[in-house]
Amino acid sequence: MLSHMRSARRIGARGLGARGLASAQAPASVSTPTVIKTLGSGVQVAIDPTPSYFSALGVYVTAGSRYEGTYGLTGCSHILDKLSFKSTANHSAKAMADALNRLGGNYMCASSREAMLYQASVFNPDVEHMFELLAQTVSEPRLSDEEISEQLISAEYELNEIWLQSDLILPELFQQVAYSNANLGCPLLCPQDKLSSLNRAQLLKYRDTFYRPENIVVAFSGVDEKTADQLVAKYLPYSGSSASPSQLIKEPARYTGGEFSLPVPEGIEYRGEEFHHIYVGFEGVDISSEDVYKLAVLQMLIGGGGSFSAGGPGKGMYSRAYTRVLNQYGFVESCKSFIHNFTDSGLFGLSLSCVPQADRVMAELIGYELNLLMSRDIGKGGISEHEVSRAKNQLKSSLMMNLESKMVQLEDMGRQVQIYGKRVDVLEMCAKINQVTRDDLIVMAEKIFTGSEPTIVVQGDREAFGDIRGMLARYGLGKTASASAEKKDNTTSRSRGWF
Secondary structure (H helix, E strand, C coil), rough: CCCCHHHHHHHHHHCCCHHHHHCCCCCCCCCCCCCCEECCCCCCCEEEECCCCCCCCCCCEECCCCHHHHHHHCHHHHHHHHHCCCCCCCCCCHHHHHHHHCCCCCCCEEECCCCEEEEEEEEEEHHHHHHHHHHHHHHHCCCCHHHHHHHHHHHHHHHCCCCCCCCHHHHHHHHHCCCCCCCHHCCCCHHHHHHHHCCCHHHHHHHHHCCHHHHHEEEEECHHHHHHHHHHHCCHHHHHCCCCCCCCCCCCCCCCCCEECCCCCCHHHCCCCEEEEEEEEECCCCCCCCHHHHHHHHHHHCEEECCCCCCHHHHHHHHHHHHHHHHHCEEEEEEEEEEEECCCCEEEEEEEEEEEHHHHHHHHHHHHHHCCCCCCCCHHCCCCCHHHHHHHHHHCCCCCCCCHHHHHHHHHHHHHHHHHHHCHHHHHHHHHCCCCCCHHHHHHHHHHHHHHCCCECCCCCCHHHCCCHHHHHCCCCCCCCCCCCCCCCCCCCCCCCCC
């Protein structure tokens, strides 16, 4: 349950995530034998023929919630995600489920803000059978009224559950506030008030609009080029010629910042949850920017986690979130940095959870810690060379470990081809990370924290948190923070506003 939300957080909410460190300007692949071709129809095919004991297959469609408002199709991405791998033109829902389970059951669909992703992995002898099922659910779903009704009921139940889980609903609300509920701020999940009116005609319109050859990338990992070509030609009707390609209307991302607060739901009292939450962030960078490497290192340097973590240094317990916040202030239950990168914008910020009695000091704590990232005085808490080195090594390690997964490799390849039209090798990414310096991170922090107005989302007693925006401005955070703000205490470093 809630797989669509988890997938969105893993993929959509972070853009391309850790795998998205590849830059549009980076040179071609160094060591990964990737074949990329565009068929006459416009469908792109990406093939990594490196042999393995099993193979991974994926289809990536340029669609998602950011486009829905323009076309009047709010909520369709979410519901089509839930309708994946159901009945198709050639299979009943039961036959589809039985076939997938016999093949190992390793398949998924995820809706994000900028893509619909369909993926599966299977042992090599069953590649054709799995691709046929994958192609069917992408190209010829039946979308029966009965199935739609079932999924709408399921979505309503899941939405009610999500609103009781702060770690799921608050990042989504933060995204919506940051972009004023438009473009990248369009809701990733179908709004509850839209469930009763969403129907089959809208879902078919969504598919007709976005599921066109020029918007589709097919990816194979562990499959040779000849076999991949045969499978696409045989099972994917989009592989034929397309006489009338249509250009999607993509409303430019417009970051606005803003503030939103909501109470702690009464429904979670029985769980004993007593924490209040605050999210503060700023506009980051788009996924094709060279600065994405610098910002990713900065995010790793800040790190994050909860007050209890089973693990050790490998879990990031030497990051600033632990050493400067969680280990110092017992009233903070969790402290996490976040980074989301999209094709034309991004978000970067910090989230904290605390006991209600500490609400009044949270804005100052956030302002103080973010301000220190802009300081060049190591003695007063500025970034050190040692921290930078550790963060770079941890980021490269995380990147390498993620790419050990066949499914992650596939997603990395498919999304890169979808965004850039090519694949950037992991060695290129690591080389870019190696080039990041301490000075780069300080300049990056200045640029991000003074380049836009903050986005603030609070769950708890809003009055108790006080003047959050004003407190951030006192620490030089925000585009309109006064350059002539009164002097801080000696323990506080001054910001050199970027603009």
